[in-house]
Amino acid sequence: MDKELMKRMGFANLDLMRKERTGAPEAIFCPGKKPEQIAEIMMELSADGDAIMATRATAADYEAVIKLVPDAVYHEEARIISVNGTEPEGPLVAVVTAGTADIPVAEEAAVVAELLGNEVSRIYDVGVAGIYRLFDRLPDILEAEVVIVVAGMEGALASVVGGLVEAPVIAVPTSIGYGANLEGISALLSMLNSCANGVGIVNIDNGYGAACLAHKITG
Amino acid sequence: MDKELMKRMGFANLDLMRKERTGAPEAIFCPGKKPEQIAEIMMELSADGDAIMATRATAADYEAVIKLVPDAVYHEEARIISVNGTEPEGPLVAVVTAGTADIPVAEEAAVVAELLGNEVSRIYDVGVAGIYRLFDRLPDILEAEVVIVVAGMEGALASVVGGLVEAPVIAVPTSIGYGANLEGISALLSMLNSCANGVGIVNIDNGYGAACLAHKITG
Amino acid sequence: MDKELMKRMGFANLDLMRKERTGAPEAIFCPGKKPEQIAEIMMELSADGDAIMATRATAADYEAVIKLVPDAVYHEEARIISVNGTEPEGPLVAVVTAGTADIPVAEEAAVVAELLGNEVSRIYDVGVAGIYRLFDRLPDILEAEVVIVVAGMEGALASVVGGLVEAPVIAVPTSIGYGANLEGISALLSMLNSCANGVGIVNIDNGYGAACLAHKITG
Amino acid sequence: MDKELMKRMGFANLDLMRKERTGAPEAIFCPGKKPEQIAEIMMELSADGDAIMATRATAADYEAVIKLVPDAVYHEEARIISVNGTEPEGPLVAVVTAGTADIPVAEEAAVVAELLGNEVSRIYDVGVAGIYRLFDRLPDILEAEVVIVVAGMEGALASVVGGLVEAPVIAVPTSIGYGANLEGISALLSMLNSCANGVGIVNIDNGYGAACLAHKITG
Amino acid sequence: MDKELMKRMGFANLDLMRKERTGAPEAIFCPGKKPEQIAEIMMELSADGDAIMATRATAADYEAVIKLVPDAVYHEEARIISVNGTEPEGPLVAVVTAGTADIPVAEEAAVVAELLGNEVSRIYDVGVAGIYRLFDRLPDILEAEVVIVVAGMEGALASVVGGLVEAPVIAVPTSIGYGANLEGISALLSMLNSCANGVGIVNIDNGYGAACLAHKITG
Amino acid sequence: MDKELMKRMGFANLDLMRKERTGAPEAIFCPGKKPEQIAEIMMELSADGDAIMATRATAADYEAVIKLVPDAVYHEEARIISVNGTEPEGPLVAVVTAGTADIPVAEEAAVVAELLGNEVSRIYDVGVAGIYRLFDRLPDILEAEVVIVVAGMEGALASVVGGLVEAPVIAVPTSIGYGANLEGISALLSMLNSCANGVGIVNIDNGYGAACLAHKITG
Amino acid sequence: MDKELMKRMGFANLDLMRKERTGAPEAIFCPGKKPEQIAEIMMELSADGDAIMATRATAADYEAVIKLVPDAVYHEEARIISVNGTEPEGPLVAVVTAGTADIPVAEEAAVVAELLGNEVSRIYDVGVAGIYRLFDRLPDILEAEVVIVVAGMEGALASVVGGLVEAPVIAVPTSIGYGANLEGISALLSMLNSCANGVGIVNIDNGYGAACLAHKITG
């Protein structure tokens, strides 16, 4: 077996060839890791000039990273630290949200897609309670090669969009809402049961995963 | 306390004044009752000429009833046995379904509303996967004083309709779907988390309850 | 499509015609939005003199709003910021609670109903553990055109009231309780399974939604 | 250790001293056991003349038992096979149901209590949707030393009765209902969250357990 | 209807006759109530000299109460504020815990039972992982007229005790544990499915309810 | 609005332009529909020569269809009735299963993809318990433009494949398994929490939806 | 990669080296497979003389197998078809059940362990409701090198045994019970939360898996 495939760091085995194998570089999921660990991993992974990112990063994480990787960038609303991001110029991905409170998750998706090289159009706050808002922006949505729909509460927007566009739709349930939203389970179930076809679902609040899938689809 | 308020039958205490008190006559929920019990209760309750109904009634239930109450009517798709139904001439209730498979529940709602005296317009199979179907029928929906939305799977239709009409909306989740629909729980959660306001929810597959509420609202 | 239906604000698309379309003005759900965003949206929406409100608002939210909208009012127990509220003079809505701890949710319902123009009678702490308290206040409840029942724990009050009144009943489960209350799911399930007819349920702690539905019913 | 405490039968170890130890003889829960096994166990256990019973027994179970234990009795609605039942003459237990469909579970409780020696008053179909039915029978309920409340759907009757009587209340949720009743979980949660004090809950449809507890309390 | 049955206080309707009706005075569940409200209610209710208590009370709640009711007592581990407690001299109640961490809930039960007049024997930390500890204390348990078993994690102690004693057993699941304990749901389900008869269950962490039931049983 | 977009059939509104709008023709979900209804809808929809299909079709459904649409084909293992299927010649989709019991769902995906025009390679029974089976077939999987992974039980195959291929992965949880598989919920949760990126999930047993998404991606 | 590791059969890839790799031969889980498929796989796998088994096998499955593999044996209570079983002579495994209804799952464990070469002692119906039955058989249990505890309902037996023996304990929750047993989830949760250490849990009703683990431990 090829030992160059990874590098042992004691607390982490870096997967240096992941980009070649799966089309996306390794990303660091920050919760549960110490800022110093995040910084060391980012330094190691960014050495080869690829796009590297850390998701769900706090300001404290960023402070640790910037000491070791001075050109790291912090996308605050998206909670992402990036290094060596690709210039977005590839196929267009639309990121659509139902409400204003869904924007942080949408930004995670949008920033990741841009770092991977996709162009992104942001179409926010077009939820079904005022469906005319959606139709107003439909022409923009129809231009995209992949549509990411980000919605909490009842998540109905994914079904409505899924019935209107030809492009594949990636649905991201969010934990926005209260009570019977069950911290996102309600939106997740809605999307899984969508009466529209051609919708793929990712985990609750997983903007990162949606962007990776969008990038692979357009890759 | 007024003993004439009810009549003891051993296995059931009939609530003869319920119509006066709550605006709707007592209805019999058939599952778990024997056909003969259903027949006896219907005979007793229908003696005063009010609208009486038995819901979730099987053909076998009807056979037992017809022996004791010859003018009982069986509404097959709605699974309702009725006696002395009111002529529908009151305020208009729209019953809207997302799909074809939701129709039995919708018929339960429609037939009950008619038996209570409401006029009913049936608008079936206008789910959000093909949202133009909904807009095509929107003028009909807008004429109603109450709108009952019946939907399974992700139940998104309730939110979309709730955002388009001024009338109160009653949402009935159905058990239609499979897998992560959790036998109707998914649609139920969707409706409870609707981003549209002015939506009241009833139990899964509870067309009867929706019609009672609609009747009270228009009463 | 009519572009005047909404106004694009970048992070939010305001639905200016919602009142005309659905009978209630847009309301702002504060959690997940920044105080400054709330303030900007309220300023924009209140410009036309309609009743505007923000729900689940914190004192910090109010501080931000008052800077941009000086005549905004903070209803502390109801956690609502309102502007241009209608004078309550319309049909009577009764807001009934099982316990003292349910009052914040009840106040949200009561204040919203008043802002929409309804008269409201508050009937608090009449839960079924001491059912004589309920019968004592029953005459007041019977005067209302719609009854909103707010209850946590086992939520039994909705069924008892539903069996006693002719008016439509809107049931609001609350998260009050502990352990097997499952943060309101127990009361929610109780209400959905109510043996009384003509009860419509809204989300856990959703006093706002109950008031909107009550207003539409009495509208 | 005392070997006479039990008798080994290969597929079952009979607990001959249970009555002395816990106040109730061993009962056989039939589902999952073969009719022949049930028959053999009943023959063995009934040899000493104590009250023995088999619960959830089918007609087929009874047919097997009667061959080996000719004086066994089948209580059809209660689904119980009994041998050597005590004459009911002990303290009064009230068994109260919300609806007609709850009667089989109530009968399980009533028959077991009678076989253990308690007198039983049956008060059926007094659910809260027509609460006057309950007040009509309240004097009978108040005479009992223990009250067993059997209710499905939202199970509200347990709280209402619990708030009205001084005797201990045993609540039995039933699986009666549909949809969000979750096969009895809704009623179970209701009862566990009862705002009335002094209510002890048993498993869904567990009339047998309720009777045993009632018997111990009155013992 | 008798208006003296309660006293209206605006935010609360006091149920002055509850002790006469149900055998236990009204108790105040503190969470969700303001310290000042608790203090006012306690002052009002304690005026007639009955045993009054407030459960889940914090030190801050007690500070507010003591200002208005100088002879109020704070039972810290039990989290109870009491006034006019009865001298414990009635029938013996055993309170048994599986572990050390269950003691606060057990103390709630023990203190309430004592305030209601029962004598209490505390038998703590005798869980089934070291079952000899239980047998060591069994003689003490067997002396009680009612046994309250308080256990978290898998809650097995309730079944073991239920199989060993003739007295009625009240099982209190606690939220002690982690992971798949689901904050007490696991222990609750265990107890509901107990293979021992004659066990009544109360809500998770509900020591108060267990004591009320024990008091009624021994009353 | 364009009325030619749909055709009203009373019990169903056919969405004739769906293929143009969303890239896939309308499909009929058979459960809950009568065989005769299915037959009538298929006849209507197939008149224009497009690929039409009915999923979860029983033999009885097919018998009804064949009478009205003589050239309908029944794919037995996939439970699909098709008319006018496209010749598969488009981009390659790999359908991979963990076990033998997952094949019916996989066949639904494979047959739908073929009817929509994709070439399909079937790679069955390569679950992770014997992971060498997967590596043996990896070269075949790597040739596909989209990989559909069908797995029940713990659904681990989706993560393993997701970490090995560059193509987008669509994961279909199946209801295969027992006990804690919760009828597919366990596999569904696994896939949603996949540590591999670029995986989109569809509903339990939803081979049809997976194929539609795959077709859109390759379209 | 070594192609001899498996044999492709179209619908199944046989893992011929599994015994060498993991210590147990491949077993066939019958539900979801056709009798003919089962028969073909057994014929193929048994050719090398190893112990092969099919679990959850019906009589119909056995009929198909016996045609192709004449020396196959059907263990009816255990629902297992075996070929080439090892003679049981290895380390002793105790299989302990709480009740009589748990025996089919226990037999699955016992027969599999025997087929893998372990000696098995069966200790059935010693549940905690009559804990003296357990102590009576404790000496037999203490002789085993691994103890498998099979219990439904509240599953308390696993904790009690886990606290009494030095050997590792494998706990098998069963679906025996009703209502709040949630088809085995209650027993499963109990066992996972066991206050005894050194207990490993397997899936509900998974006697096969327990035996495999026991065999590996003693191997």
Next chain:
Amino acid sequence: MDKELMKRMGFANLDLMRKERTGAPEAIFCPGKKPEQIAEIMMELSADGDAIMATRATAADYEAVIKLVPDAVYHEEARIISVNGTEPEGPLVAVVTAGTADIPVAEEAAVVAELLGNEVSRIYDVGVAGIYRLFDRLPDILEAEVVIVVAGMEGALASVVGGLVEAPVIAVPTSIGYGANLEGISALLSMLNSCANGVGIVNIDNGYGAACLAHKITG
């Protein structure tokens, strides 16, 4: 009964003979206990020189312990306080994690196993998203007599390892992840449904229990 088996301390009954009976000394689960209680118990239990440990211990717990037991050691990452630990020299246990964030739970397992006398090899961050990392370390894993697999998110690593090794596998689900991980329930369900045989599961984040089981297996 032998009174020397335990020592009564008022708030705790120490089980002095547990090591002789079950092979592992008593351990103290710290959450829910006061630091002073923990310190007193540790002092008492450590007097005989056995290995004693307290799990989930905070720094504050350690501060209290060190005052009474000066030679107590705090294993910070594992959150364990130990006294008189055995020198690790026994059979080898491999502790394997899927990710970096699983390390605290893995350290709990590793440190406990070492304190009980086992040698431990730590193999961290070899999750299935980059499966080559696992194969790189496979030789090390194959040397162990028991393998403990610690994984959150989808927990797939347990199945993959279970299919590759002959040793018994103990799977520890962790609460690492977000959204549909349901705080570890997703990984737990995955592991319970593992298609690999010979896997025993413990509670979420229960590294301590896994180590005890491993020690018993190798004992």
